[in-house]
Amino acid sequence: MKHTISLKVNGESYEIDVQSETVLLDLIREKLDLTGTKDGCRSGECGACTVMMNGVPVNSCMVLAVEADGSEITTIEGLSKGEELHPIQKSFIEKGAVQCGYCTPGMILSAKALLDRNNDPTSEEVKKAIRGNICRCTGYQKIEEAIMDAASTMRGDEK
Ligand code: FES
Ligand code: FES
Structure with a gap:
């Protein structure tokens, strides 16, 4: 089933169609092309897919995209300011x-x-x-x- 969700990623607002089973990791990497977030075990074990969701670190492979509806996400791409690293x-x-x-x-x-x-x-x-x-x-x-x-x-x- 398709859902339309709204979220902010690295300060930018998005409205995106996702499937019920889409995980936040795939939304970030495939729909937003933010490939700094890594795809490791896909089972909540390795932490390679960690992003911040409303200021809290989460394994994005274990969060459904629909659960991120209305949230603020920070990925590694959101840390630097232009050329200036965090x-x-x-x-x-x-x-x-x-x-x-x-x-x-x-x-x-x-x-x-x-x-x-x-x-x-x-x-x-x-x-x-x-x-x-x-x-x-x-x-x-x-x-x-x-x-x-x-x-x-x-x-x-x-x-
Ligand atoms: S990819 Fe390993 S915890 Fe998400
Ligand atoms: S897994 Fe290679 S630097 Fe951490």
Whole structure:
């Protein structure tokens, strides 16, 4: 069955026809062509498809597009301002937290959701925020360092 939904993605409003079974991940990647959101396990296990929905990180493979009706979505494409990367993106690059990069967009969105509500997290809070995001490459240490570094930048700490 077809439904027409309205939502905002990265600040832009859309009205889109979707099927009852369409998941948010496919809406984002296929209908909006925002392929920064990665398609991994499609079963809620890996976190590669993480986006923010009304400020909360969600696995977009587990959210029906109709459930996102009326919501505000942020994907990795919504973080930079033109050529200017978001501080979390910069820290991931500077701290060597990106290897194959498959987990990175989802990891960064989980980190952003954390830092938006808590700009001075403990390392335990960082670990908890990204526990749904699987990385096969980095061993997590550099990712945690990058998130702590971004938090420091976002607080305006002297470096
Ligand atoms: S693709 Fe959604 S959790 Fe793995
Ligand atoms: S950088 Fe490769 S899966 Fe995380």
